Amino acid sequence: MGHLVKIPGFALEGVEFRPGAADRRINGISLSDESIVVNETEYLQKVAGVGKFYASDGRYVEYLAEEGADPEWVHLYLNGQVLVALLHQRRIINFHASSFSHEGKGVIVLGDTGAGKTSLTVAFAMNDSRYLSDDLTPVVFRKAVPHIWSFNRKIKLRPDSLGQLSISNERLTEAEAGTGKMYLHPDRKPEEFHQLDVILKIETGEVEDPAFSELSPSEKFTILRSGICSWEILAGMPSTEKAYLQQLVRIIERVHFVRVVRPAGIRIVEMKDAVRNYLESGY
Numbered sequence: 001m002g003h004l005v006k007i008p009g010f011a012l013e014g015v016e017f018r019p020g021a022a023d024r025r026i027n028g029i030s031l032s033d034e035s036i037v038v039n040e041t042e043y044l045q046k047v048a049g050v051g052k053f054y055a056s057d058g059r060y061v062e063y064l065a066e067e068g069a070d071p072e073w074v075h076l077y078l079n080g081q082v083l084v085a086l087l088h089q090r091r092i093i094n095f096h097a098s099s100f101s102h103e104g105k106g107v108i109v110l111g112d113t114g115a116g117k118t119s120l121t122v123a124f125a126m127n128d129s130r131y132l133s134d135d136l137t138p139v140v141f142r143k144a145v146p147h148i149w150s151f152n153r154k155i156k157l158r159p160d161s162l163g164q165l166s167i168s169n170e171r172l173t174e175a176e177a178g179t180g181k182m183y184l185h186p187d188r189k190p191e192e193f194h195q196l197d198v199i200l201k202i203e204t205g206e207v208e209d210p211a212f213s214e215l216s217p218s219e220k221f222t223i224l225r226s227g228i229c230s231w232e233i234l235a236g237m238p239s240t241e242k243a244y245l246q247q248l249v250r251i252i253e254r255v256h257f258v259r260v261v262r263p264a265g266i267r268i269v270e271m272k273d274a275v276r277n278y279l280e281s282g283y
Contacts, residue, residue, distance in 0.1 A: 007078050011151040012086055015059055017078075022052035022064035031236025038236030043085035050074060053082050058089035072176045079153075080136075084229040087138055091240050092149070093247045094138040095227045099148050099194075101130040102279055106148045106194035108137055110227045111202035116262065116271060119161040120202070122184065123272035126165065131155075131186050132194060136229060139196060139251065146251050150192040155184040164268045198256045198279065199224075205261040210274040213259050220257045224248050256283060 007017055022044075030039045037044040043055045050073050051065040061082055065074045087094045098109045098121035107124075109117045118134050125131035132150040139146050156175050157167075162182060175181040201223050205211075215223070225231065225248060234241040258278070262271055 007075060009075070009079055009154060011079075011083060011153060015061060015086060017061045017063070019062075020064055021062040022054045024054045024062065029236070030238070031233060036233065038233045040237050040239055041089055043082070043089070043233070045077070045081060045085075047077060050077060053077055055082050055085040055089065058086050061086070070177060076176050081230060084136065085233070088230070088233065088237060088240055091243050092138050092140060093244050094136055094229045095224070096135065096229050097137040097227060098134045099132040099137045099150075100124045101132060101148075101194050102276070103129075105197040105279060106132070107198045107200060107279070108139075108148065108196060109200045109202060110223065115202040115204065116268070117202060118155060118157060119165065119268045120271055120275065122155060122157065122161075122165055122167075123268050124276070125186070127272070130194075132192070139247070140193065141247070141250065142193060144250065146196040146247075146254060147193040148196050150194065152186055155186060156181050157184055161268065196251070196255050198258070199251075200275065201257070201259045203259065203261050204264050207261050207263055209263070210266070210271060211261045212278055213261075215257055215259055217252060219259075220252045221248060223257075224251065258283070 024044055026037050026039055026042045026044055028039050029037055032038070035046050041057050045053045047053070049066060050069050051063055054062040061078065063074065063078065084094060095108065095110065098117040100107055100121050102124055109120055111117045121131065121134060132148050134153050134155040136151065136153065138149040138151070140149050141147070158181055167184060171184055172182045173185065175183050228234070228244065234244065260275065
């Protein structure tokens, strides 16, 4: 076994990392394909050109980088898919979403890649709102009330978004080679939990201005279900999937949910102003 190491930017406490020990066999396999093997408590992933990653019991991680692999890509997988696997093993539901707090309201922003989740969140965070998380947002329940668990993860932005947001280069570092993106490093804050009040689902459509509409319970459920990070591996974690279905129902019962269709060419500040006006309207 390799020695214990510290992974830069890793969000979860109480996780032990060991490099050079990911040649594992998993018994009682529930799900497997060419790159992933899963059961209720173990996760094994092989990534060509990067390495092998193993997570178990929500607490232990082993990884074996391929010779010549870019360390930044190894850390990307550890802070991405492996982190998600650990959260699933702890039965902490987590969404491919960004989040912020505006005037005391905890807001999660869902949407497909390129919908504008990150840029909207950063626009709010730069105007007296509180940044909570980017790309990955866990939700925990405190006295049966859903709360956003703030991870304060670094924020990956496209060059066009950086230009619109006028972010100075001093706050940026280059993201992984080949992505063409930059990382914005937020001020690190202590672990926080914010009550979840609003879920925004952003879509792009043929509209002149952002259009807000309510959703049926079945639409909410479908959108939330598909927004779970690495939801496909839950097919190999039936007990976790059952627990998540119950959590989704509780979120839908307690949280205001709205779809926002935006024009494709809308500027970030205009989108932020439309969402801010909606949030401050009382719906």
